[in-house]
Amino acid sequence: MPDEHGMSMIPGESLLDPELQQSVILTKVQWVKDWGRRHALWPMAFGLACCAMEMMATAATKYDLDRFGAGVFRASPRQSDLMIVAGTLSHKMAPRLRRLWEQMPDPKYVIAMGACVIGGGPYSKFGYHVVQGVDLVVPVDVYLPGCPPRPEALIDAIRKLQFRIQERSGETLPDMPQGLPQDPTDEDGEETSAA
Amino acid sequence: MAEPSDSPVAAAADPVTAKALEALQAALPDAVVDSVLTGQHPWIQVRAQDLRATCRLLRDDPALRYDCCHLISAVDFPAPTEGEPHIDVVYHLVSYVVRPEASYAKRAEKNDPFLAIKVSLPREKPEVPTVLDIWIGADWHERETWDLMGVRFTGRAELPRILLPEDWPGHPLRKDWEFPASYHGVPIIPPEGL
Numbered sequence: 380m381p382d383e384h385g386m387s388m389i390p391g392e393s394l395l396d397p398e399l400q401q402s403v404i405l406t407k408v409q410w411v412k413d414w415g416r417r418h419a420l421w422p423m424a425f426g427l428a429c430c431a432m433e434m435m436a437t438a439a440t441k442y443d444l445d446r447f448g449a450g451v452f453r454a455s456p457r458q459s460d461l462m463i464v465a466g467t468l469s470h471k472m473a474p475r476l477r478r479l480w481e482q483m484p485d486p487k488y489v490i491a492m493g494a495c496v497i498g499g500g501p502y503s504k505f506g507y508h509v510v511q512g513v514d515l516v517v518p519v520d521v522y523l524p525g526c527p528p529r530p531e532a533l534i535d536a537i538r539k540l541q542f543r544i545q546e547r548s549g550e551t552l553p554d555m556p557q558g559l560p561q562d563p564t565d566e567d568g569e570e571t572s573a574a
Numbered sequence: 575m576a577e578p579s580d581s582p583v584a585a586a587a588d589p590v591t592a593k594a595l596e597a598l599q600a601a602l603p604d605a606v607v608d609s610v611l612t613g614q615h616p617w618i619q620v621r622a623q624d625l626r627a628t629c630r631l632l633r634d635d636p637a638l639r640y641d642c643c644h645l646i647s648a649v650d651f652p653a654p655t656e657g658e659p660h661i662d663v664v665y666h667l668v669s670y671v672v673r674p675e676a677s678y679a680k681r682a683e684k685n686d687p688f689l690a691i692k693v694s695l696p697r698e699k700p701e702v703p704t705v706l707d708i709w710i711g712a713d714w715h716e717r718e719t720w721d722l723m724g725v726r727f728t729g730r731a732e733l734p735r736i737l738l739p740e741d742w743p744g745h746p747l748r749k750d751w752e753f754p755a756s757y758h759g760v761p762i763i764p765p766e767g768l
Contacts, residue, residue, distance in 0.1 A: 470758070
């Protein structure tokens with residue numbers, strides 16, 4: 380049966396004998412993995428400014444992000460696979476964001492939430508301290524405009540990401556952006572840049 | 575912003591501020607360069623070398639007791655209409671002893687103005703003695719003024735930046751500050767027509 384988005388729930392369904400369809404389910408391991416993955420996104424709480432208020436509202440009772448399996452906000456990058464960058468990203472913060480993103484296990488996804496993260500927003504032209512788009516630092520999967528976006532919009536972005544995960548099932552990861560920021564405050568001498 | 579003459583406060587000089595100016599002129603005859611005592615934000619400009627003596631006097635005089643350094647700000651004049659290029663540092667002072675109203679709105683209601691002490695510094699080498707030992711609250715304000723305007727406060731142990739990273743190029747609120755091409759690999763598109 381194709382679902383409402385035209386994706387077949389059972390690949391190779393039409394090849395099956397009608398009687399066999401009653402008792403046997405055929406699928407691909409990759410498909411099942413992505414199905415589980417898209418319904419259990421664990422976001423990393425990356426609230427940088429006022430957009431974080433909307434992100435919190437989305438996770439709270441009224442909008443209840445848990446309905447979409449994405450309400451388990453983690454405080455550690457090692458436990459999360461979705462980074463919702465919510466708020467104004469400054470140049471001082473950019474190397475830290477990059478480093479936290481690198482600590483997230485693959486596969487990982489990024490939602491750029493709000494005007495500041497997409498392109499600098501109101502600080503784009505004269506704000507000397509704001510990164511003009513988080514896609515200069517990490518690859519972005521879904522851009523969510525608004526200042527700030529309403530919780531409904533964030534839910535929509537997460538749904539879009541879920542469809543994208545399933546549509547791109549089995550594809551390789553996107554290319555890394557050029558120009559990786561180095562962490563200036565790396566005191567323990569670890570290599571922070573990506574390979 | 576309304577002209578000072580439109581304001582009911584502007585007609586007469588504020589009595590406490592006038593007292594402060596009198597005390598200053600009595601104790602430090604050469605210190606005061608210029609002053610405007612009317613309006614919601616009267617100011618007295620003093621010479622940079624007399625700043626610390628001025629601040630001590632304003633804090634310790636029993637009739638004045640300016641016990642709080644509310645704010646330190648700076649104004650950049652790269653090409654003034656008269657005189658050399660200079661940077662003004664402005665100290666906004668409040669007395670919670672003589673005038674206990676805390677909020678700006680209530681002060682305006684009761685015609686209780688803030689007092690601003692100004693010093694003018696040469697733009698090539700803006701240096702002013704610290705007032706950290708007079709008002710401990712001046713610490714972060716001095717660091718911010720150094721961070722964004724590049725005013726060096728002398729006589730204190732260290733003067734680290736407060737907001738920007740330590741390796742940030744220059745002081746961005748200077749009028750002639752130029753956007754770097756990139757910062758740690760992240761490109762910066764400078765604004766046009768600046």
